Amino acid sequence: MKTIKLLSVVLLSLFLFTACDDSTDAFESEQSLFEVDNMASKSRIEKSLPLKATFTVWRAETPGSQSCDVGFSETMMLKGNGKMTHLGQLQELFMRFCSMPTPEVIFPVNYSFIETGKFVAANGDELHCIIESGQIWPYTGDNPKYQLYFNDDILFIGGTGRFKGASGWAKTNAYVHPGTTDNDGEDPFYTDFFINEGELIIIPGSASE
Template identity: 80%
Template sequence: MKTIKPFCLALLSLFIITACNVEELQSGQSLLETDNLTLKSSIKKSLPFKASFTVWRAEAPGSQTCDAGSFSETMVMKGNGEMTHLGELQGLFMRFCTAPTPEVFFPVNYSFIETGKFVAANGDELHCVIESGQIWPYTGNNPKYQLHFNDEILFIGGTGRFKGASGWAKTNAYVHPGTTDNEGEDPFYTDFFIEEGELIIVPGSASEK
């Protein structure tokens, strides 16, 4: 009996020590996983950004009142095209205010009054804004264009794999005024040929094609 009692005490002590070690190991693994997630979310990846798309009027100019200082009329645009990391666009949306400066007709100042959206083929959205831009006369050789602007688009998050995205791009856009009612064979439209830009995403949140 005296031999059995010390044996039982030793066995109980071993069990307690083993249980503590397992608990410490599990706690250590949990902390490691948390640290890995924190590290992953803190690392961002920079990707080159290019795009080619066209927008048309979605509403008649001036359909809403602007509250942006001297800006006098709204413009709402929709369109389609392609972008790196988004593929063929399912849709896009831009709403901004525009008006000429009081001194001369050019430049025409404009500013987004609502977050713009680029919708990827799978429905993920990349959000953007142009804080301040200017439209100038086109001086190239293409007869279909009359105006040009090359302002900075800022990426400000999105949905899906673009959640938390940031970055910038230069518009490099060319305007064909067309008819004022945006109907018929010669509608108003703007072509964008973006060759300069950067999309910053959390690893794994955007494709790298």
């Protein structure tokens, strides 16, 4: 009888040891999966970069060529060139917005993008942007070229290539020369941007996904 009891105790101990070992294996397996997920998350850590830019835009179509929402009366499409940190010399840049001019302009003049804007880098990668709302004010500086000024938030909303999934912001710091002639004339409309405050957030490696 004692032998049977002793054998039972040995079998029970062996069972408990095996169950504990299986539990340990399951824990280690779960921990390993967590580590893999954690490594994947780390590989997608966002990288924050300071951003500066200098560029000029001109009218690319006659103002009012497209319709605007109620409350806005004039469209403007602008294209230009210049340079931007992390993009280099810009191949192209594009902006289309609606503003709210009146026969007797009352400041501020409100405006907003009606299409996603884009900055095209030297290698063709695109950084997309939007201005959700902005205000144009009279220029009060001492440069006789400028008559209007605005300094609104540009929001970056993705793009292509290395700017896929990008985000961030910048201040326009823009100065408007209304001009007296069309683009082919001697005194065309243009706007100079001197962006010295901004942040570009990218996900390294996202272009290859």
